[in-house]
Amino acid sequence: MASPSETDAVLIVGGQLHRATTLIRSWTVLATLDNGxxxxxxxxxxxxxxxxxxxxxxxxxxxxxxLGRRDPVGMVAAPAPKTTT
Incomplete structure (x- = not known):
C-alpha cells in the first residue's frame, strides 16, 4: 500500500469535486449518483x-x-467540471 505522499490517484464522490480539481492535473467523471x-x-x-x-x-x-467539512463551498453541489487529461 502506498503512503499518502505517494498517491497518484483518488476517487472523489460529492459536490466538492469542483474544489478538488485545483489539486490535481486530470479528472474523469465516472458516474453521477442517481437513486433511480x-x-x-x-x-x-x-x-x-x-x-x-x-x-x-x-x-x-x-x-x-x-473538503467535506460543512462550509459554504464544500457542501454546495456544483455541476461536475469537464473531464480533462
Whole structure:
C-alpha cells in the first residue's frame, strides 16, 4: 500500500469535486449518483470522479480531508467540471 505522499490517484464522490480539481492535473467523471426513483436528496446527481496526477502528492490528503467539512463551498453541489487529461 502506498503512503499518502505517494498517491497518484483518488476517487472523489460529492459536490466538492469542483474544489478538488485545483489539486490535481486530470479528472474523469465516472458516474453521477442517481437513486433511480426520483427522490431528490443531498446525494442525488453528485459526481463520482477519478482524479489523477496531483500537483502536490505530499499535501493532497491533508487538503482533501477538509473538503467535506460543512462550509459554504464544500457542501454546495456544483455541476461536475469537464473531464480533462
Amino acid at each position: 426513483i426520483g427522490v431528490d436528496n443531498e446525494e442525488q446527481g453528485i459526481p463520482v470522479a477519478l482524479c489523477e496526477r496531483p500537483h502536490d502528492p505530499k499535501n493532497l490528503w491533508p487538503t482533501l480531508r477538509r
